[in-house]
Amino acid sequence: MITRDDAQLMDVLQGGCCFYCGEPAGAKATFDHVVPQAYGGVNEPGNVVLAHRRCNQLKGDRLPTPEEVERFLAQRRGSRLGVWPPVAALKGIGDEDEAWIAVARAIAGLPRG
Numbered sequence: 001m002i003t004r005d006d007a008q009l010m011d012v013l014q015g016g017c018c019f020y021c022g023e024p025a026g027a028k029a030t031f032d033h034v035v036p037q038a039y040g041g042v043n044e045p046g047n048v049v050l051a052h053r054r055c056n057q058l059k060g061d062r063l064p065t066p067e068e069v070e071r072f073l074a075q076r077r078g079s080r081l082g083v084w085p086p087v088a089a090l091k092g093i094g095d096e097d098e099a100w101i102a103v104a105r106a107i108a109g110l111p112r113g
């Protein structure tokens with residue numbers, strides 16, 4: 001669950017901008033799940049960013065790119081919002097198939113293979 005305080009802190013960490021396109025997000029920003037909920041992503045601050053509705057829809061059910069993972073980890077460094085471990089497990093993985101396996105293993109609580 002994401003509280004109003006969480007959302008406000010997220011907005012500060014993102015500099016008021018959409019996580020995906022970097023343009024000002026405004027009050028209509030939506031919660032985007034970094035690891036999609038369809039694939040077991042949790043609805044917690046450590047797996048959520050603020051994004052325009054359109055950017056959220058465009059991202060759809062894909063996993064974040066390595067660049068997005070890096071940006072997310074950098075934004076969350078030292079923040080109480082934290083990073084959900086399966087997102088951190090994607091660090092440095094460019095191959096899509098490997099990324100899915102890494103996420104699935106992390107969600108299952110297994111060490112990186």
Ligand SMILES: [Zn+2]
Pocket residue numbers: 018019020021022023051052055
């Ligand atoms: Zn956007």
